[in-house]
Amino acid sequence: MADPKTGAQASAPVPTVIADDVHIVYRVYGGNTGRGSATAALNRIIKRTPGAGVREVHAVRGVSFTAYRGQAIGLIGSNGSGKSTLLKAVAGLLPTERGKIYTDGQPSLLGVNAAMMNDLTGEKNVMLGGLAMGMSREQIRERYQGIVDFSGINEKGDFITLPMRTYSSGMAARLRFSIAAAKDHDVLMIDEALATGDRSFQKRSEARIRELRKEAGTVFLVSHNNRSIRDTCDRVLWLERGELLMDGPTDEVVRAYEKETAR
Numbered sequence: 001m002a003d004p005k006t007g008a009q010a011s012a013p014v015p016t017v018i019a020d021d022v023h024i025v026y027r028v029y030g031g032n033t034g035r036g037s038a039t040a041a042l043n044r045i046i047k048r049t050p051g052a053g054v055r056e057v058h059a060v061r062g063v064s065f066t067a068y069r070g071q072a073i074g075l076i077g078s079n080g081s082g083k084s085t086l087l088k089a090v091a092g093l094l095p096t097e098r099g100k101i102y103t104d105g106q107p108s109l110l111g112v113n114a115a116m117m118n119d120l121t122g123e124k125n126v127m128l129g130g131l132a133m134g135m136s137r138e139q140i141r142e143r144y145q146g147i148v149d150f151s152g153i154n155e156k157g158d159f160i161t162l163p164m165r166t167y168s169s170g171m172a173a174r175l176r177f178s179i180a181a182a183k184d185h186d187v188l189m190i191d192e193a194l195a196t197g198d199r200s201f202q203k204r205s206e207a208r209i210r211e212l213r214k215e216a217g218t219v220f221l222v223s224h225n226n227r228s229i230r231d232t233c234d235r236v237l238w239l240e241r242g243e244l245l246m247d248g249p250t251d252e253v254v255r256a257y258e259k260e261t262a263r
């Protein structure tokens with residue numbers, strides 16, 4: 001039976017990510033520096049005081065949750081509520097100011113900005129992306145055709161042998177998602193990738209996310225598309241101003257969020 005709050009299966013609730021009172025603060029240097037002379041800067045260094053130009057953005061405030069194997073967890077909330085920041089921290093790309101994040105295995109973050117080499121062909125990027133995710137050359141060769149077919153890049157011609165700079169933003173995002181989805185992940189985090197593809201690609205992606213869950217991974221999905229969240233996730237975290245407002249079954253949380261945003 002599933003736990004009504006977390007959605008975890010009672011038979012084998014294996015934790016994959018534990019966030020314990022996590023705070024994340026960005027420090028922005030150089031904004032609105034005011035007194036900008038070299039002498040003033042030197043004085044600040046000598047006195048070890050932060051400059052007037054250092055601004056702090058407290059993006060995530062005391063967030064705690066435990067994610068379990070087999071769950072697909074949606075992250076929702078208005079613009080700037082801290083969703084991407086939280087995922088980056090879980091991926092180990094941002095340090096926590098306070099609190100701790102424990103993960104089982106290496107989480108992979110797939111964002112629409114994931115690095116690809118624009119001057120290289122799609123083909124070469126599949127190779128590089130696969131290697132960057134820890135696949136062997138042999139594994140990539142085996143899965144190459146599956147990745148290209150899944151992305152749908154070649155549906156309208158032989159685009160995979162053209163440089164990535166010739167792709168539309170949707171095509172590039174589809175290829176990135178397809179490379180990441182070709183591997184079985186302990187923890188896969190997807191930031192808005194589904195919003196970029198067309199509806200038929202979104203459906204394929206959603207089906208693949210369901211498969212990844214079955215293969216015992218945990219999937220996190222950041223999206224402003226409530227339909228994608230409903231179709232893919234069994235649990236949702238709702239963030240607002242960096243705080244976790246609600247954590248529970250998808251239907252309950254999305255309904256509360258829609259009620260709030262409809263006002």
Ligand SMILES: Nc1ncnc2c1ncn2[C@@H]1O[C@H](COP(=O)(O)OP(=O)(O)OP(=O)(O)O)[C@@H](O)[C@H]1O
Binds near residue numbers: 057078082084085086
């Ligand atoms: N590199 C950065 N430097 C400073 N502040 C940042 C940086 N990135 C994000 N922020 C700030 O952190 C807060 C949370 O941003 P974040 O991108 O995590 O929100 P989000 O919920 O993912 O937003 P969206 O739905 O618009 O993608 C915002 O106030 C934002 O301005």
